[in-house]
Amino acid sequence: MTQGFVILALDGLQPDVGHEVLWVLRDCSSGEVLLARSLLSSSEDDLAVLLREVQAFLPVPIRGVVTDGQRSIRNAVQTVLPEVPHQLCHFHYLREAAKPVYEADRHAKKELKKQLRGIRPIERGLEKRTDLEAQAIRGYCLAVRSALTDDGRPPLSASGLNYRNA
Template sequence: MPHGEFGLDIITVIGQLRYGEHRSIPEIHQCLVLRGVGIAQRTVTNLLERYEELVALHLADEKRLQERLKQQGQVILAIDGLQPDVGHEVLWVVRDCLSGEVLLARSLLSSTQRDLSALLREVKEAVPVPIRGVISDGQKTIRQAVASCLPGVPHQLCQFHYLREAAKPIFDADRHAKTQLKQQVRGVRPIERRLEEQADAQSQAIYGYCLAVRSTLTDDGRPPLCASGLKLHDRLTQISDSIARVEEKRGDFLPHFENCTAYWRVD
C-alpha cells in the first residue's frame, strides 16, 4: 500500500481471519506474531479497517474502473503472487501497469497453470479493452497460463526480477566484501566502556564516532538496487577521513584510543 508499513498480503490475511474464520482482534494479532510478523494489536485494528474500505471500494468502483480503462484504450497486466507465510495461501494480484489499478485479487491454495489460467480468463472477460502485454516473474506456471489464455500477447519478465538475477554474481561478491569489512571493524565496545564515566566534550565527540560506526555496520542496502558492501566501505571511509581531519587539527584528540580506532580505517 502507498505510504503504508504493511502490504496487501497482510491486509488480506487479517480480513480472511476476521471474516472467514471469525477470529477476534487479539487472536488475529497472536496469529500474525506466530508467523513472524512484527505488528502491534492496534495496527491490526487499523488494517482491518483498511480491508473493509478496500472491499467497499471494490464493490462500488467497478463502473469508474470500466470508464477509465475505456479512455485508456488498452491494458498491460502485471501478475504477482504474495505469500504471507510458507505453506499458506498465496494472494494473486493482477494489476494494470498503465493505470495502476488492481483488476483482480484472489487467494489460491495452489498456483498451477489451471488455477492461474482461470484468473487470467476472468480478467480478460472483465476488461473492456485489449490486453497488449503481460509482465511477471519467470515462474513456469505463469508462463504457461499466459501462453494458453493470451496467445500472441507479449509476455515480459519483470524488470526487477530480471535485474536481480543479472546482478546476483555482483551481489554475492559485494556480500562477501561486506563480511570481510565487518571482520576488520572492531574496538567500538571497548571505547564506549572507557567513555561511560566521562562527560567532557572530547569524550562525547568520540562517543559520536562510536554511534556512527555502529549505525554503519547495521544499515544494510537493498540489493540489487543498493550494494551494501560498497555502502559500508564508503561510510567507513568517511568516518576514517573525519577522524584523520580532527587528529590533524588536534593531535591530542584520540591519545588513549589510537589502537582501537585503527580498526576503523579502511584501506
C-alpha cells in the same frame, strides 16, 4: 481503459507458507485492479483460469504482461496469451541483476569483520581524548562500524552501494 489496451500485471501474495495465495491482476497503466482472488494452488491451470476470466471481461486487448517470472505464471501466460509479450517486472529484474554485487559485498564485509575485530579497543583508548587526531580516528572507527552493520536490501539499496555518508 481510456488508453485502448491493457498492460496486465499478475502477482501472488502469500502471507505464510501453506496458506492461500491472493492473486491480483491489475492494469499497469491505470493501476486499476481487474481481478483479485485467493487460490489454494499456484498451478498453471489455476492461473490460466484467472487470465481467461480477465481477458473475457476486458473490452480492450491485453498488449503486454508483467510478472515475477515464476514458472507456473510464465506457462499460464504462454498458454492463454501466446502472442502477448511477457516481461519480468523491473523490481525482480533489478534484484536478479544486483545479486552478484550483493554477494560480493556480503563476502567483503565478512572478510573485513575478520580483520577489524580490534576496533573497540581503539575507541576505548580515545574516550578521554578530545584533540583533532582523536576526532579523526573516531570518525574512521564510525565509518568502519557503519560499513560493517549497514545491511541494505537489494536491488535498490545494497549496502555496498550506499554512499549517503560519503
